[in-house]
Amino acid sequence: MRQYLSADKEKELIETANTLMAKGKGLLAADESTASMLKRFQSIGIENNEENRRLYRQLLLTGSKDLANYISGVIFFHETFYQCDNNGKPFREILKDNGIIPGIKVDKGLVPLAGTNGENTTQGLDNLSERCAQYYRDGARFAKWRMCSSMSSTSYNFICCSNLSERCAQYYRDGARFAKWRCALKIGDGLPSELCIRETSNVLARYASICQQVLRKFSFFSGFRTD
Template sequence: MSETLQDIAAAMMADGQGILAADESTGTIQKRFDQIGVENTEANRQAYRELLFTADEAMKNYVSGVILFDETLRQSTLDGRRFAEVIKAAGAVPGIKVDAGAKPLALFPGEKVTEGLDGLRGRLQEYYKLGARFAKWRAVIDILPAEGLPTTGAIACNAHALARYAALCQENGIVPIVEPEVIMDGPNSHHDVDTCYKVTELTLNIVFDELYAQRVDLTGMILKPNMIVPGQNGPQVSTREVAERTVECLKATVPAAVPGIAFLSGGQSDEAATEHLAIMNQIGGFPWKMTFSYGRALQQACLKAWSGKKENVPAAQAAFKHRAKMNGLAALGRWRAEDEREAA
């Protein structure tokens, strides 16, 4: 495969395939393992990631890229193959999460900014040598209308960080996934779909202004946005409305030069995330490819089937393959509800 930013981005947006987000931090995977009663040790984390990356049918047919955590990029299979090489052998692109997490934003009560720019150039150079060809940086935008949040200042601060990260990635031959996530889950998520639309529209406009200001090549990046969904405790709408409003918002904000959009699932159920993506691709009429970049929505059934037991690996890989296949169909606009009933 060519190593240009554009060719890497094109490979990440291969037809009928999407990106597996396996970049859970040690703290986040603790929550996943707690649900299935598995101790959060490096050996268990390695075993679980090996299960995913060696699920040949899923990886070769439905996964175009894998976002890794720092520890995972440095790990190998039990027989000594580095994970990055296993992913490449399956035809997917290895990637790396590079942000240092969302921290409280000074003088902006209740809002956060993602940190991690200090020393990023050197880390990207090391990650490139380790095999990573794309990276991910997540900004977190909370909607709390009663408190006047989000503020334009906090959105702009996060957008500037995203743009500086993206520029550093491209300087070092790495495709940036730009992820400004407007949050839909959480106990205070009471907003309606119109509010999500307005906040997402504002956020994306500011993000692309900053990307332009930082001279980021839009043809060598991937956007990872939220869908236009109401808060989990707000008034709910149909899957069709979510798909239509999402397409409408993206057409109003995302330049046609961007080669692809890989959605986050953001607290949606497995099937809802799949159905929304399928309907958007059935609607069509947009200049970019649209696919998935799911973490929990791809892994939850797999994790449950595995439950930390070696004898459950085949069943877990089958569950992973099923969800990956469903989302691969959705990326083509071919998913149907009855497809979910086939044996995983």
């Protein structure tokens, strides 16, 4: 069976994954959308404009010299990925200079899945290759894709895939040396439907395939292979 990645690329991905999963460190999810920031700022009476969001990110990412002692990678939202500190230096470059790997959220949010009872799928695959290539050129070294389906409110049982965020594929894409995605499914009242399960599997597989085609550098903590 043909191996998709060369030995040197696999070695590089392992090294990147080891850096991201360094003992005592974690990933900082700073990829809140503009709408999510609106909710946070409203609660403290701050106007939700780009400058205030930039100042918040500056405080979060540069406020402590000890950040690199505890954080191995930071997931950015598109806007934040291109923002700079007061001196004009991009946040992603500040992190890189301190040994923290910058990443980017690449999905474009949830949309209703037609033919189901209120289930969702994730959009953003159509131009993912182009966006990933641009993010990589701009310095991102890992990507995050979210796949989350809301089910019946009468049940709180979860399929084990909800922990994909810790063990999912590590890319070298888009600004990415590893890719993170989450697929959280609640079970109840006949949910998830077979259609939703198939759609979720298809979207995640397409995401992984696209990232490989663009970067050809990634690894999978979950043991999943695409060959």
